Amino acid sequence: MKKVMMGISFILIGFLLSACGSNEEENADASGKDTIRFGATSGPYSDMVTKAIAPLLEEKGYKVTNKEFTDYVQPNKALANGDIDANLFQHKIFLDSFKEEHELELSEVIIVPTAPMGLYSNKFEDVQSIEEGSTVGVPNDPTNLARTLIVLEDEKLVTISDDVDPLRASLKDIEENPKNLEFVEVEAGQLPRLIDSEDLAAVPGNYALAAGMDLTNALALEEMPDDYRNRVAVKTEDLEKPFVKDIKEVIQSEEFEKIINEEFKGFGKPAWMKEK
Structure with missing residues (x-):
């Protein structure tokens, strides 16, 4: 009988220790x-x-x-x-x-x-002064190019297709180009350099900041969707x-x-x- 009681005691102690351990784990998760x-x-x-x-x-x-x-x-x-x-x-x-x-x-x-996409230029002071046939540096990856096309359309520089796919956008999505802008496609990280060699460039905000550019100096900043x-x-x-x-x-x-x-x-x- 004594052995049985001792066995029951060990079982109860083991159960209590197990329960305490379980509570401690739950508290750790909760914290x-x-x-x-x-x-x-x-x-x-x-x-x-x-x-x-x-x-x-x-x-x-x-x-x-x-x-x-x-x-x-x-x-x-x-x-x-x-x-x-x-x-x-x-x-x-x-x-x-x-x-x-x-x-x-x-x-x-x-x-x-x-940081928004921006249109930057060392030649023009505002969008309205952009001349016929101006060269524009744009990113060659579809996602950033889609953003660029939206900025250009918002500024009434181009008209783009209603069904532009942001994962597959290309210059072919431009339907109207009233100022006959000429586009130069390069990797997005190279766009800050094109501000000196081209008339203007569309630069994603992170690359503009990495190049020491001031976002508030842009001719236009994108009104990006969330x-x-x-x-x-x-x-x-x-x-x-x-x-x-x-x-x-x-x-x-x-x-x-x-x-x-x-x-x-x-x-x-x-x-x-x-x-x-």
Whole structure:
């Protein structure tokens, strides 16, 4: 009888220890992460992480690291592999296309202010003074070219097809070119150099900033749809975790917008910020 009672006692103790261990694991999950590992392409969005996002998360008690990438492939692969917890470098069209092509479970958290495409020139002071037959440097990749065509149409320099595919856009999508502009296609990163050799150039905001250009000096800046604005992305399985909710909360804060206004002049704000 004594042995039976001792056996029952050991079983009960084991059950209680198991239950305590289970509770501890649940509490750890509920408390979230202590460190958030961001990834961003070098330039303005890496700066946005270090200057605007990280300090506010650190006020919440997180340690924040930021890994810089020099291409548009590795940040999503690193996120999917768990090497980083969140990234900031891409717009919706790229994210949706990339995750479908590579079969990745990634989701956006929130859209951030984004450096817009701009028309720049050392020859003309405004869009109205652009002359017949002027040469225009444009990006040779479909996504950035689609944005360029929209800017040119908004400024009434061209008319484009109603069904431009942002993943397959080409100069053939131009239906009317009243000033007979001549287009010079180059890699987007080379466009700042074309401002000296061509009459004007359409330069994506990140490359303009990397070249030390002032966004506010553009002849025109794009009124980009939110689909073209960059966003924070995480693994889909993490979307409801506390650290992701905290990322979203700090980006929605007045402190974040103040830093954007002071440090990121010329960046276009997403609809949710304009509606505040």
